[in-house]
Amino acid sequence: MPSTEELQALVAANTWSALLPEILLGVLALALLAVDAFAPRRQPQTLLAAMVGQAAILAWLLFAVFTAEAGEARVYFAGSVVQTALSDWMRIFFVTCSLFTTHLALVYLRNREYPRVEYIHVSLVVTASFMLLVQSGNFLLFFVALETLTIGFYVLVAFARTSRFSLEAGLKYLVMGGFSSGILLFGIALLYGVAGNPLLPATAVDPLNFIELGAFIGAVGIDGANAAHPLVIAGSLLVLTGVLFKVGAVPFQIWVPDVYQGAPTPTTAALAVASKAGGFFVLFILLSGPFLALESLLFPVLAGVTAVTLVFGNIAPLGQQNVKRIMGLSGVAHAGVLLLGMLAAYQVPWAFHAVLFYLLVYAIASFAVFEVMAHLAPDEDADQDISHYRGLLKRHPLLGSALVIGLGSLAGIPPLAGFIAKVLIFVAAFQAGLYTLLAVAILGVVISIYYYFGWMRAAVLRELVDDGESGREPLRVTIPTKVILVALALITVVGGIFQAGLTKLVGLS
Amino acid sequence: MLTDYLPVLIQIGLAVFFAVAILGFSHLMGQRARTNSLKDSAYECGMLPEGRAGARFSVKFYLVAMLFIIFDIEVVFLIPWVLVYRDFLSQNLPILFPVLFFILVLVVGLIYELKKGVLEWDK
Numbered sequence: 001m002p003s004t005e006e007l008q009a010l011v012a013a014n015t016w017s018a019l020l021p022e023i024l025l026g027v028l029a030l031a032l033l034a035v036d037a038f039a040p041r042r043q044p045q046t047l048l049a050a051m052v053g054q055a056a057i058l059a060w061l062l063f064a065v066f067t068a069e070a071g072e073a074r075v076y077f078a079g080s081v082v083q084t085a086l087s088d089w090m091r092i093f094f095v096t097c098s099l100f101t102t103h104l105a106l107v108y109l110r111n112r113e114y115p116r117v118e119y120i121h122v123s124l125v126v127t128a129s130f131m132l133l134v135q136s137g138n139f140l141l142f143f144v145a146l147e148t149l150t151i152g153f154y155v156l157v158a159f160a161r162t163s164r165f166s167l168e169a170g171l172k173y174l175v176m177g178g179f180s181s182g183i184l185l186f187g188i189a190l191l192y193g194v195a196g197n198p199l200l201p202a203t204a205v206d207p208l209n210f211i212e213l214g215a216f217i218g219a220v221g222i223d224g225a226n227a228a229h230p231l232v233i234a235g236s237l238l239v240l241t242g243v244l245f246k247v248g249a250v251p252f253q254i255w256v257p258d259v260y261q262g263a264p265t266p267t268t269a270a271l272a273v274a275s276k277a278g279g280f281f282v283l284f285i286l287l288s289g290p291f292l293a294l295e296s297l298l299f300p301v302l303a304g305v306t307a308v309t310l311v312f313g314n315i316a317p318l319g320q321q322n323v324k325r326i327m328g329l330s331g332v333a334h335a336g337v338l339l340l341g342m343l344a345a346y347q348v349p350w351a352f353h354a355v356l357f358y359l360l361v362y363a364i365a366s367f368a369v370f371e372v373m374a375h376l377a378p379d380e381d382a383d384q385d386i387s388h389y390r391g392l393l394k395r396h397p398l399l400g401s402a403l404v405i406g407l408g409s410l411a412g413i414p415p416l417a418g419f420i421a422k423v424l425i426f427v428a429a430f431q432a433g434l435y436t437l438l439a440v441a442i443l444g445v446v447i448s449i450y451y452y453f454g455w456m457r458a459a460v461l462r463e464l465v466d467d468g469e470s471g472r473e474p475l476r477v478t479i480p481t482k483v484i485l486v487a488l489a490l491i492t493v494v495g496g497i498f499q500a501g502l503t504k505l506v507g508l509s
Numbered sequence: 510m511l512t513d514y515l516p517v518l519i520q521i522g523l524a525v526f527f528a529v530a531i532l533g534f535s536h537l538m539g540q541r542a543r544t545n546s547l548k549d550s551a552y553e554c555g556m557l558p559e560g561r562a563g564a565r566f567s568v569k570f571y572l573v574a575m576l577f578i579i580f581d582i583e584v585v586f587l588i589p590w591v592l593v594y595r596d597f598l599s600q601n602l603p604i605l606f607p608v609l610f611f612i613l614v615l616v617v618g619l620i621y622e623l624k625k626g627v628l629e630w631d632k
Contacts, residue, residue, distance in 0.1 A: 004602075
């Protein structure tokens with residue numbers, strides 16, 4: 001039992017106000033459930049309130065960031081919560097993702113007989129967990145936040161419970177996710193055990209704390225460096241495995257195509273954007289914090305993972321006709337490019353800001369594509385074929401051009417923002433001297449143009465074939481959707497020519 | 510250090526020994542049973558077995574099981590809370606409201622389930 005003074009110090013460190021946005025998201029999620037249970041007829045208003053509530057939280061976070069003075073990291077809850085300028089931006093990123101996911105969910109659930117409010121509820125809880133994850137300062141909060149969001153994703157992936165594909169995806173994600181969580185937890189336990197060993201130099205009092213763990217791993221004793229201890233090596237590699245699973249890097253990508261295809265489109269979007277961004281930010285926290293002294297071990301491992309991820313991610317989508325599988329497998333390729341940026345960050349300090357910029361641009365382009373996908377999806381959401389996109393530009397010019405701009409940005413075509421994002425990461429990799437990986441990445445981009453353009457070709461060049469199937473009724477595109485699509489496309493185009501605003505957002509100047 | 514774990518090693522050794530010994534001896538000394546497809550089939554009082562072995566349960570069983578787990582976990586949290594309640598109060602540390610908030614979240618979930626008719630069995 002800790003002493004009274006220690007307990008009082010712990011209580012005094014519980015600055016709940018620092019986590020108010022997350023708490024409010026949780027309260028909003030609970031309130032949605034309660035209101036829906038008592039007033040099910042008021043569902044349209046409830047859903048609107050969900051959007052407005054998220055927008056209010058987003059506005060508040062933006063206001064807080066712009067009025068805050070730049071300064072040191074803020075540490076709360078006795079080191080569990082560490083807020084930095086970067087983590088503040090990630091919180092805004094996740095709330096924005098949540099808004100887009102909510103909108104996608106409303107489009108997706110429009111003609112389907114699934115519960116609506118519950119989807120938004122789980123999505124909000126997942127968002128709050130993402131926000132906690134990027135602020136975690138010890139493995140306890142890290143793991144709890146990661147598990148909360150993973151369990152939320154299990155529900156969201158299997159949400160279309162009358163679809164065999166969704167159930168298959170849910171089961172696969174559950175089994176693979178549970179496995180990776182187990183590996184991650186085992187790694188944490190090994191690190192906890194070895195860092196608490198009093199026989200080793202610089203024993204940590206609280207081995208779960210990132211700073212103390214980093215100090216322990218960096219310490220060198222008479223018998224050699226702690227970084228060379230077999231348990232440290234095993235533990236850090238296992239933790240890394242758990243995180244690489246989340247971002248879908250090879251060889252932990254096996255779940256990606258099936259889960260992306262089977263999951264409802266809004267869930268696929270959240271997995272592709274928020275889950276990937278969260279994974280990379282966590283990777284950054286780990287590599288620049290507790291695992292900093294392990295560079296000589298982790299660098300070759302990550303370099304190998306990057307190489308195979310780039311090769312696999314660009315070759316695997318070549319034969320695919322299902323657009324959700326293409327998004328999933330090409331997401332693996334994007335993870336490869338982002339990993340390249342993470343490796344460059346070892347040598348070049350601004351490389352991680354380039355990674356954040358890439359994530360931002362990737363999110364904007366992906367949401368534009370997913371919005372179009374949600375509108376074109378047939379009744380069985382998993383059967384989204386390239387052939388459904390034939391003649392889209394003529395059938396609905398706005399959807400068609402948003403798709404082309406989004407895909408062009410994902411492929412990295414010059415006038416669009418995606419090109420600048422790729423160039424920034426490649427320049428960072430060049431400055432860091434990663435020439436071989438850079439060559440693989442550039443080759444990958446060339447290959448990726450093939451499958452992105454195959455999709456675009458269907459939308460732009462191919463004529464609409466009237467075969468009487470796959471629902472040729474006019475597409476219902478509401479005015480808010482049009483505004484969102486135009487905004488996303490505009491940011492992508494303008495971001496390719498003039499980046500000052502976007503680069504400033506991620507601290508890159 | 511490591512010698513403290515000797516009893517565990519002995520335990521593991523005993524367990525492995527017994528498992529191997531029992532299986533091995535019955536294999537070596539036991540009588541070989543005659544097998545054929547009829548002997549291996551399931552005995553259903555002389556009837557031919559029909560249908561699938563895996564029966565499907567109503568989803569309500571799972572919902573009740575989940576409710577049980579939720580309250581089980583609540584109890585797991587509440588028992589240590591009760592044990593330190595007096596100590597915390599005497600040292601002027603907040604203990605009541607954090608737990609009340611925890612229970613509030615659970616109760617909102619419970620009310621939601623009741624309103625959705627999870628516990629109405631014959632619906």
